[in-house]
Amino acid sequence: MNPHDDGISLDTFVDWLIEDGHGIERIADHGDxxxxxxxxxxxxxxxxxxxxxxxxxxxxxxxxxxVPGSDLPSALIxxxxxxxxxxxxx
Numbered sequence: 001m002n003p004h005d006d007g008i009s010l011d012t013f014v015d016w017l018i019e020d021g022h023g024i025e026r027i028a029d030h031g032d033x034x035x036x037x038x039x040x041x042x043x044x045x046x047x048x049x050x051x052x053x054x055x056x057x058x059x060x061x062x063x064x065x066x067v068p069g070s071d072l073p074s075a076l077i078x079x080x081x082x083x084x085x086x087x088x089x090x
Contacts, residue, residue, distance in 0.1 A: 013077050022081065030063045048087055 018024050027033040034057070041054045053060075 017081060022085075034060060051087075 014024060014026070027036060037060075038054070038057055041049060041052045041057075044052065
């Protein structure tokens with residue numbers, strides 16, 4: 001998400017969210033993470049599940065290599081976390 005090659009990775013953003021008090025659990029093994037994410041998404045009520053990335057999970061089968069720079073704004077992360085929290089409390 002960072003358009004600058006300055007060493008700020010998604011892991012850094014996650015660290016910041018954890019430091020800010022968000023209850024985030026890191027899962028070291030990618031395969032375990034994928035299984036848990038898919039299970040959590042499938043267990044959502046249909047009204048919520050239809051708006052998830054469930055149909056796109058095939059694209060996450062293997063971890064991606066980091067790519068320096070991005071065209072996506074970093075504000076997207078805050079919106080994503082805010083929207084996710086809103087869904088989880090609905």
